[in-house]
Structure formats: structure tokens, C-alpha cells
Amino acid sequence: xxxxxxxxxxxxxxxxxxxxxxxxxxxxxxxxxxxxxxxxxxxxxxxxxxxxxxxxxxxxxxxxxxxxxxxxxxxxxxxxxxxxxxxxxxxxxxxxxxxxxxxxxxxxxxxxxxxxxxxxxxxxxxxxxxxxxxxxxxxxxxxxxxxxxxxxxxxxxxxxxxxxxxxxxxxxxxxxxxxxxxxxxxxxxxxxxxxxxxxxxxxxxxxxxxxxxxxxxxxxxxxxxxxxxxxxxxxxx
Amino acid sequence: xxxxxxxxxxxxxxxxxxxxxxxxxxxxxxxxxxxxxxxxxxxxxxxxxxxxxxxxxxxxxxxxxxxxxxxxxxxxxxxxxxxxxxxxxxxxxxxxxxxxxxxxxxxxxxxxxxxxxxxxxxxxxxxxxxxxxxxxxxxxxxxxxxxxxxxxxxxxxxxxxxxxxxxxxxxxxxxxxxxxxxxxxxxxxxxxxxxxxxxxxxxxxxxxxxxxxxxxxxxxxxxxxxxxxxxxxxxxxxxxxxxxxxxxxxxxxxxxxxxxxxxxxxxxxxxxxxxxxxxxxxxxxxxxxxxxxxxxxxxxxxxxxxxxxxxxxxxxxxxxxxxxxxxxxxxxxxxxxxxxxxxxxxxxxxxxxxxxxxxxxxxx
Numbered sequence: 001x002x003x004x005x006x007x008x009x010x011x012x013x014x015x016x017x018x019x020x021x022x023x024x025x026x027x028x029x030x031x032x033x034x035x036x037x038x039x040x041x042x043x044x045x046x047x048x049x050x051x052x053x054x055x056x057x058x059x060x061x062x063x064x065x066x067x068x069x070x071x072x073x074x075x076x077x078x079x080x081x082x083x084x085x086x087x088x089x090x091x092x093x094x095x096x097x098x099x100x101x102x103x104x105x106x107x108x109x110x111x112x113x114x115x116x117x118x119x120x121x122x123x124x125x126x127x128x129x130x131x132x133x134x135x136x137x138x139x140x141x142x143x144x145x146x147x148x149x150x151x152x153x154x155x156x157x158x159x160x161x162x163x164x165x166x167x168x169x170x171x172x173x174x175x176x177x178x179x180x181x182x183x184x185x186x187x188x189x190x191x192x193x194x195x196x197x198x199x200x201x202x203x204x205x206x207x208x209x210x211x212x213x214x215x216x217x218x219x220x221x222x223x224x225x226x227x228x229x230x231x232x233x234x235x236x237x
Numbered sequence: 238x239x240x241x242x243x244x245x246x247x248x249x250x251x252x253x254x255x256x257x258x259x260x261x262x263x264x265x266x267x268x269x270x271x272x273x274x275x276x277x278x279x280x281x282x283x284x285x286x287x288x289x290x291x292x293x294x295x296x297x298x299x300x301x302x303x304x305x306x307x308x309x310x311x312x313x314x315x316x317x318x319x320x321x322x323x324x325x326x327x328x329x330x331x332x333x334x335x336x337x338x339x340x341x342x343x344x345x346x347x348x349x350x351x352x353x354x355x356x357x358x359x360x361x362x363x364x365x366x367x368x369x370x371x372x373x374x375x376x377x378x379x380x381x382x383x384x385x386x387x388x389x390x391x392x393x394x395x396x397x398x399x400x401x402x403x404x405x406x407x408x409x410x411x412x413x414x415x416x417x418x419x420x421x422x423x424x425x426x427x428x429x430x431x432x433x434x435x436x437x438x439x440x441x442x443x444x445x446x447x448x449x450x451x452x453x454x455x456x457x458x459x460x461x462x463x464x465x466x467x468x469x470x471x472x473x474x475x476x477x478x479x480x481x482x483x484x485x486x487x488x489x490x491x492x493x494x495x496x497x498x499x500x501x502x503x504x505x506x507x508x509x510x511x512x513x514x515x516x517x518x519x520x521x522x523x524x525x526x527x528x529x530x531x532x533x534x535x536x537x538x539x540x541x542x543x544x545x546x547x548x549x550x551x552x553x554x555x556x557x558x559x560x561x562x563x564x565x566x567x568x569x570x571x572x573x574x575x576x577x578x579x580x581x582x583x584x585x586x587x588x589x590x591x592x593x594x595x596x597x598x599x600x601x
């Protein structure tokens with residue numbers, strides 16, 4: 001059936017994100033919100049108007065436990081992401097430093113983002129985005145390492161402490177671990193504001209389905225992105 | 238080498254009963270943080286092991302560790318020094334002085350080469366060939382290295398000996414550092430604290446003395462039985478932390494009521510020591526119990542931890558701490574992306590207009 005107000009377009013489907021990556025992504029979003037809020041509360045606890053601990057709801061205890069729960073949920077979901085990483089090509093969109101094209105593309109995109117160029121070539125994921133996500137993983141890795149280093153040291157003889165205790169030694173004391181954990185949390189918040197803006201901009205101004213693909217897993221594009229060979233392509237009308 | 242007597246022989250010589258010897262061994266066992274089924278081993282060691290020769294050196298420090306040590310109640314420091322170890326040389330506790338005293342050190346080193354325990358307090362100062370800490374006319378760093386070479390094991394007492402101490406704080410004009418870098422491959426036990434708890438000091442030396450080997454150590458070479466717990470996890474004020482009840486000032490109602498000192502920058506959550514369970518002076522008190530936030534004196538570099546002792550986070554002048562700066566940056570970046578978005582829209586509209594114009598031109 002055809003109507004006048006209907007537009008027929010040919011689009012290719014680029015299947016990027018496995019369900020595992022998408023589940024991980026949204027668990028990460030939720031857990032980072034929870035982790036940040038509870039983390040700030042641990043750093044600067046609220047005042048409880050009570051005269052006896054028995055009259056309170058053990059709020060700090062709760063806040064800490066929620067923080068730990070969210071941390072475990074986050075780490076557990078990362079296992080799914082590893083599975084997706086192994087099985088699906090689109091889950092492996094690294095910054096390709098080893099390719100000469102990467103640097104030219106970076107300049108191309110950067111000039112556009114500095115508003116010095118009217119447009120940049122289309123990418124499934126542009127080099128700047130790839131670098132920023134790699135950077136986020138570094139930040140998250142710092143949070144996980146420092147977080148577990150503090151958490152497991154309640155029992156310095158345990159397995160957890162022997163896995164993560166070296167972080168405290170390496171940073172020169174557990175106080176430093178606290179500070180690094182706290183400062184990196186803010187760096188992640190700053191990443192978030194840039195990330196939200198860039199994906200929204202790509203989705204609604206550049207027709208790149210940056211937002212929708214994190215729900216559906218696929219990008220349906222009219223144009224052919226430069227880095228299309230990084231994933232498997234299915235033609236769709 | 239002359240025959241040295243064991244603890245049991247020392248008891249016999251002084252006419253003490255077997256019963257008091259066994260009692261002493263039981264006390265020692267619990268002191269060393271060992272479980273009670275180790276008593277028989279302790280008794281055996283105390284019967285047979287000759288009293289260990291100890292050389293006690295003092296470097297760049299305030300001798301506060303010794304001041305703590307002589308206040309040990311169980312065992313009494315006097316008992317330890319006079320009958321549980323053979324203390325051959327100690328700057329602070331020796332009655333002798335001058336040439337004969339220094340000569341005795343040389344004789345002791347020679348006589349017991351490879352068999353003595355070296356206890357050391359204080360940092361080594363290294364700037365300008367170590368002239369900022371001299372003893373007997375020689376830089377301490379040289380004396381220490383010479384004595385350390387012949388030691389069976391080294392016990393570093395106090396934060397100075399472990400990691401440099403206050404004089405190692407920035408900018409560290411005397412180049413002070415912990416003794417650990419100057420011991421070569423000798424086994425070392427770190428007993429940090431400013432000063433360490435007296436009973437911890439005696440407990441460690443007794444452990445080495447009786448068993449002839451180091452106590453179980455953690456990754457920073459600290460004896461596990463005394464440094465295996467966070468102060469925060471053993472603090473009697475912990476329930477106030479869990480309940481969210483904090484003192485905000487040292488003179489407010491919370492401080493008076495004995496609530497948690499976390500907001501006042503207490504380093505209990507970052508510090509490993511026996512303050513919370515063993516406490517000081519026969520379990521009488523410890524800093525937090527007396528109302529002062531822990532400053533983490535058993536941590537290396539606690540004096541340079543960034544934040545002042547009464548704050549949890551470092552402050553950067555008028556900018557405040559990382560939370561204010563972070564919130565400010567978050568607002569700024571939000572404003573930044575909003576502005577960038579607006580400019581992108583304008584740019585896109587211009588581009589669309591130009592493209593339309595070009596298309597229009599082509600049609601004509």
C-alpha cells in the first residue's frame with residue numbers, strides 16, 4: 001500500500017551492538033548514577049537528627065551497602081559485555097591507532113566539532129568517540145581497582161585483598177586510594193555530560209542513530225559510513 | 238662464643254618458680270597475637286632458645302618510640318630489656334657512653350655476626366653524605382648499614398624508620414627516608430606508628446626472639462597480628478558512623494557525646510593498627526577514644542596526604558574541594574555543550590540554506 005505522505009528510502013542495517021553490550025550499557029548507566037550519589041553521601045554524610053544509634057535507620061550502613069551492591073551489579077554485567085566482545089564484531093569498535101587513516105579522520109571530526117568545518121564524514125563510530133569510550137573504560141577500571149582495593153581491605157588476609165591490595169601500596173597509601181576514587185568519579189560525571197550531548201547531536205542533527213542503536217542494536221543508515229567494514233552489513237529496504 | 242642463657246635459665250638464676258615461668262609464657266603468647274594452642278611452642282622456645290642479642294639504633298627521630306616502649310606494661314619493658322632479650326647496645330637506655338660504649342658496639346657486631354637482631358628507630362638522613370644525623374662522629378646512615386650487614390633480622394620501629402617520618406615531609410631538606418632502602422636483602426619487619434603501641438613493640442621483638450624468625454607479614458612487611466585491621470573496622474565509635482551520627486566540630490554536642498569523627502577528617506578508615514582493639518597503656522584509651530580524630534600516624538606519608546588532618550578532602554584555596562570544583566565543572570560543561578549545540582544548529586541552518594541556494598542556482 002502506498003500513500004502520498006509516505007517516503008520510500010533505501011537503508012542499510014548495520015548491526016553493531018549485541019544484546020549483551022546493550023544490557024551492560026544500561027546497567028552501567030543505572031549503577032553509575034547510584035554509585036555516584038551514594039559515593040558522594042559516603043564522602044560527605046548527611047546529618048541524622050537522632051540521639052542514639054538505635055533510634056536511627058542505620059542510614060550510612062544502608063548507603064554503603066547500596067554502593068557495594070551497585071558496584072557488584074556493574075561488575076557482573078561487565079561479564080556479559082566480555083561475552084558480547086568475543087562473539088560480535090560490532091562490540092569491538094576500538095580506536096584504531098594502528099591505522100594511518102585514524103589520524104586524518106580524527107582531524108576531520110575535530111575540525112567539525114570545533115565548528116571550523118561544516119560537516120565531517122560519516123562513521124559508525126568516529127575516532128573521537130572511540131577514543132572517549134576507551135578513555136571511559138580507563139576511568140571505570142580505575143574506579144573498580146581503587147574501589148575493590150578499599151572494599152576488600154576489611155580483611156587484609158582474604159583473597160580479595162591479595163587481588164586488589166597492591167593498588168593501595170602502589171598509590172602510596174589508602175588515603176590516596178580514596179582521593180583517586182573520588183576524583184575519578186567526578187571525571188566520569190564530566191564524561192557523561194559530553195557523552196549525552198554528543199549522542200543526542202549525532203542522532204538528531206546528523207542522522208546517525210547514535211541513541212536508537214543502543215536500544216535496537218542496529219543503525220539503519222541511508223549513507224555508507226567510512227568505517228562500515230568494522231561490522232557485518234545487511235541490506236534492508 | 239660464650240653460652241647465652243635462655244628465658245627459663247634466666248628465671249632459674251633469679252629463683253623464680255616454674256609456675257611463674259609458665260604464666261609468663263602464656264602472657265607472651267597472647268601478647269604476640271598468637272592463639273593459645275601455641276603456648277606449648279612458646280614454652281619450648283623459652284626453655285631452649287638463648288636470649289637474643291639485640292642492638293638498638295636510633296637515627297633521625299625524636300626517640301618518642303622509646304618513650305612509648307618503656308611504658309609497655311605486659312611485658313614490662315624492664316622485664317624485656319633485663320631478662321627476655323640481651324640488649325647490648327641502645328643509645329637511649331644505656332648507662333654507658335663515649336668511647337667504651339662505641340667500642341662495645343663494634344665488639345658486639347663482631348661477636349654475634351649474623352645472629353643479632355637489629356632494632357632501629359628513626360629515619361636515615363642522606364643529603365650531604367648524611368651529616369644531618371650523626372652519632373659517635375659518624376653519619377647514622379653509615380653506622381646503620383654497617384650494623385645491618387651482620388644482623389639476622391631488622392625491626393624498623395616507628396614511622397620514621399619505616400617511611401621517613403615527619404622530617405621526610407615535603408620538601409624533605411635532610412633527604413630522610415625509611416631504612417628499608419638500606420638493608421639490602423635482610424629480612425625486615427616494619428612496625429609503623431608515631432609512636433607504635435608499646436605492647437606491639439615488645440610483642441614483635443619477643444616473637445623474633447622466641448621463634449628465631451619473623452612474624453607473618455603483610456604486603457608492607459608489617460606484622461599481621463598487629464596491623465591486620467583497619468582502625469575504622471575495630472573502632473568502638475563505628476556504630477555512630479553506621480547510624481550517620483557525626484561530630485562536626487570538636488566543641489559541638491556530637492563531639493561531647495562521643496559520636497563518629499569521620500567528618501572531622503578521621504583517618505581511621507585508611508589506617509591499619511591495633512589502636513581499636515589493643516588500645517594504649519593497658520587498654521586505657523586511644524586517640525579516637527580521647528576525642529581526637531585519628532591522623533593515620535601508622536601510614537607512610539601521612540603528613541603529606543593532601544588533606545589537612547581535620548578534613549577528608551584537600552582544599553584548593555577559594556576553589557574549595559573536589560566536590561565544589563567538580564560540580565562547577567559539571568555546570569560549566571553543561572553550559573558549554575548547550576552553547577555548542579546552539580552554534581551547531583546555526584551552522585547546520587547556514588549549510589542547508591547554502592545548499593538550497595546552490596541547488597536553486599543549478600536549476601536556473
